Amino acid sequence: GSLPDVACGAIERIIEDLPKVRLSVMFSLEGREKTHDAIHGRRGAFKSVLLAIKELNALRLKLLAKQKFFSLRMNTVVTSQNVREVLPVMEFVKKNTWVDAHYFSPMRGEGRDVRYQPPDAESFYRIFKRARPYFEFYHYKEYRRRMRQNHSKWLSRRYSLWVRIL
Numbered sequence: 001g002s003l004p005d006v007a008c009g010a011i012e013r014i015i016e017d018l019p020k021v022r023l024s025v026m027f028s029l030e031g032r033e034k035t036h037d038a039i040h041g042r043r044g045a046f047k048s049v050l051l052a053i054k055e056l057n058a059l060r061l062k063l064l065a066k067q068k069f070f071s072l073r074m075n076t077v078v079t080s081q082n083v084r085e086v087l088p089v090m091e092f093v094k095k096n097t098w099v100d101a102h103y104f105s106p107m108r109g110e111g112r113d114v115r116y117q118p119p120d121a122e123s124f125y126r127i128f129k130r131a132r133p134y135f136e137f138y139h140y141k142e143y144r145r146r147m148r149q150n151h152s153k154w155l156s157r158r159y160s161l162w163v164r165i166l
Helices: 004-017 033-040 045-064 083-096 121-143 148-165
Strands: 024-028 071-078 101-106
Touching (some): 004 045, 024 045, 045 071, 083 101, 101 148
Parallel strands (some): 024 071, 071 101
16 A cells, blocks of 8 residues: 555556456555554555555546456454454445455464564454454445355355464
């Protein structure tokens, strides 16, 4: 999200030069503006992501006229410090951006700040259960032709794996 103009140009070239490639671009929001900026160590990082999404959506409309498409996805990396902000961020993204999916995953490894640690399994699972309406919202947008049951099984496998790992 740091260089929206560069990202738009690069994505447009990829779509034009490699028409058979199914491109998916993923962004990350780790919390509300203050939290996201702190985690990334850069003031304005949150706004930069939103600007990039806005510009890439304009590009998607332009490419749609040529029957070309790429998807935009969002991920939130869950830490012990932002665990309470995951659901509010998912709500914010749903209401204020145009993305095709929003997922979250636990922090792995060590961050640049020792305060940020992976979430405990119980907290992560609690978020997963409460995030189901958001998954269903994107499921309907992106996968409405697929059977709902298959998507639910996929979600259960994905998040059960993370809980076992944590």
